[in-house]
Amino acid sequence: MFFLRIVSVTLFIIVASEAKALNKNSNTCSEILGNELIEEIRSYENVKNQILEYVLNGDFKRKTYDELAKFVDKFGARPSGTEVLEKSIDYMIELSREEGLNDIITEDVVVPHWERGEERLTMLEPRIKNIEILGLGRSVSTPPEGITAEVVVFNNFDILEEAAEDLVKGKIVLYDPIFTTYGETVKMRTQGAAKAAAKGAVASLVRSIAPFSINTPHTGSQYYSDDVEKIPTGAISLEDADLIRRMYDRGEKVILNIQMSSTYDTQMSRNTLIDLKGSEDPEKLVIVSGHIDSWDVGQGAMDDGGGLFISWAAPVILKRLNLIPRRTVRAIFWTAEELGLVGAYAYEEAHKDELDKINFIMESDEGTFAPLGLAVGGNEKTRCIVGEVLKLFESINASTLVESDSPGSDIAIFTGNGIPGASLHNDNEKYFWFHHTEGDTMNVEDPDELDLGAAFWTAVAYIIADLSIDIPR
Amino acid sequence: MFFLRIVSVTLFIIVASEAKALNKNSNTCSEILGNELIEEIRSYENVKNQILEYVLNGDFKRKTYDELAKFVDKFGARPSGTEVLEKSIDYMIELSREEGLNDIITEDVVVPHWERGEERLTMLEPRIKNIEILGLGRSVSTPPEGITAEVVVFNNFDILEEAAEDLVKGKIVLYDPIFTTYGETVKMRTQGAAKAAAKGAVASLVRSIAPFSINTPHTGSQYYSDDVEKIPTGAISLEDADLIRRMYDRGEKVILNIQMSSTYDTQMSRNTLIDLKGSEDPEKLVIVSGHIDSWDVGQGAMDDGGGLFISWAAPVILKRLNLIPRRTVRAIFWTAEELGLVGAYAYEEAHKDELDKINFIMESDEGTFAPLGLAVGGNEKTRCIVGEVLKLFESINASTLVESDSPGSDIAIFTGNGIPGASLHNDNEKYFWFHHTEGDTMNVEDPDELDLGAAFWTAVAYIIADLSIDIPR
Numbered sequence: 001m002f003f004l005r006i007v008s009v010t011l012f013i014i015v016a017s018e019a020k021a022l023n024k025n026s027n028t029c030s031e032i033l034g035n036e037l038i039e040e041i042r043s044y045e046n047v048k049n050q051i052l053e054y055v056l057n058g059d060f061k062r063k064t065y066d067e068l069a070k071f072v073d074k075f076g077a078r079p080s081g082t083e084v085l086e087k088s089i090d091y092m093i094e095l096s097r098e099e100g101l102n103d104i105i106t107e108d109v110v111v112p113h114w115e116r117g118e119e120r121l122t123m124l125e126p127r128i129k130n131i132e133i134l135g136l137g138r139s140v141s142t143p144p145e146g147i148t149a150e151v152v153v154f155n156n157f158d159i160l161e162e163a164a165e166d167l168v169k170g171k172i173v174l175y176d177p178i179f180t181t182y183g184e185t186v187k188m189r190t191q192g193a194a195k196a197a198a199k200g201a202v203a204s205l206v207r208s209i210a211p212f213s214i215n216t217p218h219t220g221s222q223y224y225s226d227d228v229e230k231i232p233t234g235a236i237s238l239e240d241a242d243l244i245r246r247m248y249d250r251g252e253k254v255i256l257n258i259q260m261s262s263t264y265d266t267q268m269s270r271n272t273l274i275d276l277k278g279s280e281d282p283e284k285l286v287i288v289s290g291h292i293d294s295w296d297v298g299q300g301a302m303d304d305g306g307g308l309f310i311s312w313a314a315p316v317i318l319k320r321l322n323l324i325p326r327r328t329v330r331a332i333f334w335t336a337e338e339l340g341l342v343g344a345y346a347y348e349e350a351h352k353d354e355l356d357k358i359n360f361i362m363e364s365d366e367g368t369f370a371p372l373g374l375a376v377g378g379n380e381k382t383r384c385i386v387g388e389v390l391k392l393f394e395s396i397n398a399s400t401l402v403e404s405d406s407p408g409s410d411i412a413i414f415t416g417n418g419i420p421g422a423s424l425h426n427d428n429e430k431y432f433w434f435h436h437t438e439g440d441t442m443n444v445e446d447p448d449e450l451d452l453g454a455a456f457w458t459a460v461a462y463i464i465a466d467l468s469i470d471i472p473r
Numbered sequence: 474m475f476f477l478r479i480v481s482v483t484l485f486i487i488v489a490s491e492a493k494a495l496n497k498n499s500n501t502c503s504e505i506l507g508n509e510l511i512e513e514i515r516s517y518e519n520v521k522n523q524i525l526e527y528v529l530n531g532d533f534k535r536k537t538y539d540e541l542a543k544f545v546d547k548f549g550a551r552p553s554g555t556e557v558l559e560k561s562i563d564y565m566i567e568l569s570r571e572e573g574l575n576d577i578i579t580e581d582v583v584v585p586h587w588e589r590g591e592e593r594l595t596m597l598e599p600r601i602k603n604i605e606i607l608g609l610g611r612s613v614s615t616p617p618e619g620i621t622a623e624v625v626v627f628n629n630f631d632i633l634e635e636a637a638e639d640l641v642k643g644k645i646v647l648y649d650p651i652f653t654t655y656g657e658t659v660k661m662r663t664q665g666a667a668k669a670a671a672k673g674a675v676a677s678l679v680r681s682i683a684p685f686s687i688n689t690p691h692t693g694s695q696y697y698s699d700d701v702e703k704i705p706t707g708a709i710s711l712e713d714a715d716l717i718r719r720m721y722d723r724g725e726k727v728i729l730n731i732q733m734s735s736t737y738d739t740q741m742s743r744n745t746l747i748d749l750k751g752s753e754d755p756e757k758l759v760i761v762s763g764h765i766d767s768w769d770v771g772q773g774a775m776d777d778g779g780g781l782f783i784s785w786a787a788p789v790i791l792k793r794l795n796l797i798p799r800r801t802v803r804a805i806f807w808t809a810e811e812l813g814l815v816g817a818y819a820y821e822e823a824h825k826d827e828l829d830k831i832n833f834i835m836e837s838d839e840g841t842f843a844p845l846g847l848a849v850g851g852n853e854k855t856r857c858i859v860g861e862v863l864k865l866f867e868s869i870n871a872s873t874l875v876e877s878d879s880p881g882s883d884i885a886i887f888t889g890n891g892i893p894g895a896s897l898h899n900d901n902e903k904y905f906w907f908h909h910t911e912g913d914t915m916n917v918e919d920p921d922e923l924d925l926g927a928a929f930w931t932a933v934a935y936i937i938a939d940l941s942i943d944i945p946r
Contacts, residue, residue, distance in 0.1 A: 069719055070723075073716060214686070214906065214907060214912035215771070215910070437688070438605070438688035439712065441715075442719070443715060
């Protein structure tokens with residue numbers, strides 16, 4: 001999961017993770033929807049049961065997990081701009097064709113290609129110690145001999161900005177925010193280098209944006225500012241950041257040597273669009289989506305292999321069951337999400353004259369643990385409709401509707417601009433334990449939870465795509 | 474924590490972790506102890522309260538955590554046979570002297586010195602991938618270019634032993650036991666290389682002995698067999714072991730290159746004995762102990778910095794409070810526990826003619842999370858006495874007595890031979906998440922839990938050392 005630099009997304013993450021999940025007040029919704037529409041939605045009970053049965057107990061059981069495992073085991077990490085990402089896109093196209101899905105389009109996207117080289121961080125004083133480091137996306141290299149400097153520690157930008165210039169100038173800044181929510185703390189990673197450079201620092205480090213660690217560094221994006229020097233920047237584990245903080249607080253001088261190398265250019269990649277054409281209004285779209293690129297650590301199984309595969313599963317399952325809804329169900333595999341929603345912005349630009357054809361847009365990019373419901377953006381009637389659809393999923397405990405201004409990461413571009421949509425709400429309490437680490441592997445994924453996710457995702461997409469009315473804006 | 478290769482300890486670990494904790498039947502114990510002894514034990518209520526108050530709310534509050542942090546931050550890991558271990562021993566002696574403890578003896582011990590060099594594990598087929606590896610203790614080196622061979626995977630020794638010779642010969646054996654209890658699965662680590670070599674393997678790997686991972690390899694001891702070749706051996710993460718298993722099960726040929734280097738010799742080290750001399754029977758000993766050496770990863774804060782520091786705290790707190798019991802309270806900081814209880818065996822040998830002077834021996838080497846009580850070895854009367862003492866700690870929820878044949882790791886040498894003793898029973902469900910990893914740092918430790926542990930440890934030692942009767946054998 002990438003983190004969009006617009007305030008509404010920051011707000012969403014806080015809302016989604018902290019606010020009480022709310023189902024719309026039933027009385028109000030029943031007035032808004034009317035009996036006829038409510039009855040229509042309830043009539044999908046049998047179709048929903050058919051899908052759940054096929055995925056949870058039938059031929060599709062464990063299929064999502066097994067296909068995901070084959071995919072991530074074969075390709076491993078799939079960073080933006082690499083050949084392995086393009087091969088993995090080809091693989092997904094072929095896998096879909098084997099399922100008889102032939103309405104497949106790819107759309108070219110120019111994407112950033114930041115490639116990590118050797119990285120080494122060594123504490124020289126008060127004692128020699130190797131420290132695990134993961135450079136942050138787009139970080140510049142150090143000179144070959146590295147940068148050796150004293151550390152100064154801050155846990156928020158206000159203290160940095162108030163600090164005397166000579167406290168920071170020529171130093172390595174370490175930010176050590178204690179994780180509260182991702183939205184609240186991730187800015188120390190995304191903006192840390194630029195803010196430190198503005199005060200004359202020669203490099204910056206950040207305590208990984210995570211609530212738990214077994215000496216685990218977490219990478220992620222960061223953004224330089226055009227008006228200050230680009231300084232090398234990386235993430236270290238909670239443990240090493242806390243060690244340096246304790247030494248610093250004791251008045252010990254901490255001196256580090258940072259060696260980092262990387263390359264940065266642009267390459268061509270592709271968004272992949274797989275359509276199950278609608279029977280009555282094929283130009284109208286219900287989109288299910290996840291991103292196919294990943295960070296360069298781990299396998300990208302959780303971020304976002306799970307979201308990719310439940311979105312792949314939706315047209316596959318519907319095709320296999322010969323359930324063709326009125327509108328088109330389009331699976332999109334976004335490219336280059338991690339370096340700034342690049343594929344999604346390209347889609348928005350390429351389709352800017354037909355965005356009104358998007359009836360509903362869905363994304364899973366916050367884990368595919370047990371599904372709990374949806375985080376929904378849209379007007380009151382939209383939320384009432386989706387809330388009524390979610391009631392069909394009480395048997396699998398996936399009926400919760402979380403209200404959100406702009407749900408999703410890639411799709412926040414659309415939902416933030418008023419297009420109705422939803423992000424998978426799932427039991428992802430441990431998501432940030434693994435996010436952007438070497439631990440993002442198949443071991444995070446569970447076959448039964450993926451089955452639940454795929455069944456839920458498919459059934460929701462079908463019902464919304466088949467309703468007699470469009471989702472209102 | 475090391476794992477003693479005698480059956481009784483294996484049994485203990487299983488018993489202690491799986492059996493229901495039992496307090497001795499009160500009726501039986503009241504008959505065995507008699508009213509007078511029960512009243513005597515209950516009369517320590519005030520002393521116990523004084524100790525708890527001093528540590529939990531008084532001048533000693535947070536002291537154990539802060540001193541442990543200063544210690545592990547200064548020295549880091551303290552492997553057997555290294556100069557840093559000896560400096561850390563000197564530091565503990567000085568720290569104790571500053572507290573006015575002057576009855577300090579060190580006893581020389583010849584210890585193993587296995588030093589890890591460069592280690593690198595690369596998957597060559599079916600695709601190139603770096604794999605984190607931690608060589609196991611005493612592993613031999615590979616040639617400089619490494620060993621390149623195909624992998625064969627086993628999840629228990631029976632299947633290995635039944636395998637056709639040409640399935641294993643010339644291969645790298647990977648053991649991938651799923652963690653159940655440490656006692657049940659650790660043999661795949663300790664005996665894996667010897668068993669694989671006997672079948673002609675050229676190297677062996679083991680899925681880390683742990684229930685949870687964020688791509689975390691766990692090191693630990695292993696034992697070669699004199700009658701087969703010594704082959705290089707290391708641990709890999711749960712994630713990478715499971716990846717290789719999936720590839721292997723799909724019929725893919727997995728080829729690895731293992732490069733490992735290390736040195737192995739012996740060095741001199743020391744056990745440290747710190748006495749708070751008893752007022753009436755100073756030759757009789759109540760021992761509190763932990764080991765000062767650690768593995769070469771992490772800080773050795775949990776294994777066994779916490780046990781070391783609550784054992785250091787016991788004579789310090791009693792001295793500060795001028796609570797001098799009848800018998801001597803001896804704190805022992807064992808050396809070279811991790812490579813085979815070497816310090817404890819040396820102590821047993823050096824003191825073999827006076828082992829009857831050990832009235833009770835205590836050890837904390839399974840974490841210093843919130844104390845729950847004691848795992849106790851000894852006869853029925855011993856358990857009744859200790860059970861009665863534990864009742865004094867109901868207010869801090871530390872009254873549980875777990876019966877054990879030979880509690881402890883170092884002290885299992887003594888308790889397994891009938892000397893009464895106990896191991897700290899604590900809320901250590903996550904112990905094996907961090908055990909022998911880079912994640913064994915101060916982040917595992919909690920100031921309040923360490924205060925509870927130090928207070929409990931000190932008060933129990935005081936009461937047993939001050940009772941009117943010896944602990945029976």
